Amino acid sequence: MFTVLVxxxxxxxxxxxxxxxxxxxxxxxxxxxRVETGEGLVAAVDDTGxxxxxxxPETPVPAETIAEIDGDVAAIVRAGVGxxxxxxxxxxxxxxxxxxxxxxxxxxxxxxxxxLVFGAARRLHEYDRQxxxxxxxxxxxxxxxxxxxxxxxxxGFGEIARGVADTATTVAESVIAYDPYVDAATAERHGVAMxxxxxxxxxxxxxxxxxxxxEETRGLVDEAACSRLPEGAVVVNVGRGAVVDDxxxxxxxxxxxxxAAALDVLPTEPxxxxxxxxxxxxxxxxxxxxYSEAAAESLVASLAGTVAxxxxxxxxxxxxxxx
Numbered sequence: 404m405f406t407v408l409v410x411x412x413x414x415x416x417x418x419x420x421x422x423x424x425x426x427x428x429x430x431x432x433x434x435x436x437r438v439e440t441g442e443g444l445v446a447a448v449d450d451t452g453x454x455x456x457x458x459x460p461e462t463p464v465p466a467e468t469i470a471e472i473d474g475d476v477a478a479i480v481r482a483g484v485g486x487x488x489x490x491x492x493x494x495x496x497x498x499x500x501x502x503x504x505x506x507x508x509x510x511x512x513x514x515x516x517x518x519l520v521f522g523a524a525r526r527l528h529e530y531d532r533q534x535x536x537x538x539x540x541x542x543x544x545x546x547x548x549x550x551x552x553x554x555x556x557x558x559g560f561g562e563i564a565r566g567v568a569d570t571a572t573t574v575a576e577s578v579i580a581y582d583p584y585v586d587a588a589t590a591e592r593h594g595v596a597m598x599x600x601x602x603x604x605x606x607x608x609x610x611x612x613x614x615x616x617x618e619e620t621r622g623l624v625d626e627a628a629c630s631r632l633p634e635g636a637v638v639v640n641v642g643r644g645a646v647v648d649d650x651x652x653x654x655x656x657x658x659x660x661x662x663a664a665a666l667d668v669l670p671t672e673p674x675x676x677x678x679x680x681x682x683x684x685x686x687x688x689x690x691x692x693x694y695s696e697a698a699a700e701s702l703v704a705s706l707a708g709t710v711a712x713x714x715x716x717x718x719x720x721x722x723x724x725x726x
Contacts, residue, residue, distance in 0.1 A: 404431075409435050458482060460488050477713055482504065485643060486501060487615065489501055524547060524548040557582075557611050558582075558613060559642055560589075622645065630655070653678035653679055705723060
């Protein structure tokens with residue numbers, strides 16, 4: 404029996420077996436285990452005889468784990484977009500396919516990014532806290548930014564950022580972006596100018612991080628980057644928490660030049676002794692930018708299509724294949 408091991412830390416994949424049954428031409432069995440360590444994954448694969456692993460960000464798949472499940476597992480399917488918890492190079496070396504669900508929440512994350520930009524720029528988090536305490540003072544917060552006079556800078560210019568750019572260019576004075584893997588012509592089609600990372604930091608009144616977590620991007624927005632930002636700048640992160648050095652951002656909020664931050668992602672989730680959570684000048688949401696009922700349904704449909712294709716011997720579809 405072809406078997407799929409599902410580690411569903413988000414509780415969103417209950418409909419996956421039925422969705423796969425609707426698509427696959429053979430019977431597929433499912434084993435649901437919450438796996439949070441590489442050793443636990445090896446044990447679960449041995450115990451269930453899994454042919455495919457479907458897991459969320461709570462399921463790490465390092466190189467040593469891949470080496471141990473090589474020969475048993477044909478594909479590792481990430482229930483989401485980011486694959487930073489999977490050693491994709493090791494998977495490729497061992498012939499284990501890696502897939503994700505690349506587009507299921509593109510609109511949702513883009514809309515969330517814009518919401519955070521507007522909320523932080525207009526200081527809505529500070530006004531909300533003030534009125535909850537019984538206050539009613541328009542001047543009991545740093546002056547909001549006028550986005551029409553502001554430069555918005557993007558760190559990362561993939562599909563989500565490009566969608567946001569189409570709106571941002573109608574609101575801000577200018578939009579610039581840093582992404583070493585995107586050419587200037589692509590950015591120009593969205594009204595965006597490409598620049599080096601240091602230049603984006605130096606010019607951005609609002610810096611929006613979309614970048615995935617890689618060895619290149621880990622800690623990219625560090626103390627030096629924060630110090631380059633214009634006085635009163637706003638930092639927004641909807642990419643991955645560890646792209647931004649949280650201690651450096653906290654210092655920039657405390658001493659300048661950053662006046663506010665809005666974050667949907669943190670280096671550790673849920674946060675433990677975060678220097679950012681609880682600050683009056685920081686708006687935090689619990690990594691919910693991806694969520695809508697429609698996105699949850701699209702996630703299951705995308706995963707089901709990949710699992711069914713592997714079960715039927717067709718391999719991972721190119722549209723979802725990462726490695």
